[in-house]
Amino acid sequence: MVMVIDSQPVRDRAERKRLARERLLALSQLLDAAVEVPLLRTRVGLDALLGVVPVAGDLLSAAIGVYLVAQARELGASRWLQARMIGNLVLDAGLGLVPIAGDAVDIYFKAHLRNLRLLQKELGEPYIDLDASTTTHRRR
Numbered sequence: 001m002v003m004v005i006d007s008q009p010v011r012d013r014a015e016r017k018r019l020a021r022e023r024l025l026a027l028s029q030l031l032d033a034a035v036e037v038p039l040l041r042t043r044v045g046l047d048a049l050l051g052v053v054p055v056a057g058d059l060l061s062a063a064i065g066v067y068l069v070a071q072a073r074e075l076g077a078s079r080w081l082q083a084r085m086i087g088n089l090v091l092d093a094g095l096g097l098v099p100i101a102g103d104a105v106d107i108y109f110k111a112h113l114r115n116l117r118l119l120q121k122e123l124g125e126p127y128i129d130l131d132a133s134t135t136t137h138r139r140r
Contacts, residue, residue, distance in 0.1 A: 015016060016074060017074065017075055018052070019055045020071040020072075020074040020075050020076060021071075023068075023071050024068055024071050024072065024075075024116060025116070027064065027067075027068055027112070028112040028113050028115070028116045029045070029113075030043045030045055030046055030048045030069065031046050031061065031064060031065075032044075032045040032047055032110035032111070032112045032113040032128055033110065033113060034046060035043050040105065040107065042108065044107050045110075045112075046061075047061045047092070047106055047110075047111075047112065048103070048106040048107045050106075051096045051102060051103050051106035052103060053100075054097075055097065057096075058092075058093045058096040058102075059093065061092070061093065061095040061096070061117065062089050062090070063094070064092060064112075064116070065088075065089040065092070065111060066083075066086070067091065068085075068112060068116075069086060069089070069115070070080055072085060072115070072119045074118065076123060077119055077122060078122065079121075081118060081119040081122050083120060084115075085115040085118065085119070086113055088111040088114050088118075089111055089115075091109070092105075092106070092109055092111035095109065102108065104139065
């Protein structure tokens with residue numbers, strides 16, 4: 001199989017895996033932890049903003065999530081893990097459809113980062129903390 005990235009064919013499997021890993025990290029951070037919101041003491045991403053648009057926003061977020069599951073498959077995710085990842089996306093999209101409460105859920109239920117952690121655990125990779133500030137801070 002030949003994959004084309006930036007008009008350059010990528011034939012090397014190791015290179016395809018490296019590119020898939022980079023896309024997973026970048027998109028997961030963009031969707032779930034792009035911006036720090038001090039008032040909420042957490043980070044939010046594009047998923048929370050898309051969730052404001054009824055139905056279409058949650059569907060778009062889920063579609064991007066399915067793309068990330070395909071990237072996980074490229075890295076060697078088992079069928080069981082892929083099913084769990086899709087389950088997280090379905091839960092995120094389903095809860096996001098609820099008016100107002102769904103928007104709050106989109107802020108705190110970070111399906112894409114959760115899926116990234118599951119993948120890293122299965123592959124035996126150390127958890128890549130994207131950035132020390134992407135973890136949510138809990139009130140004490």
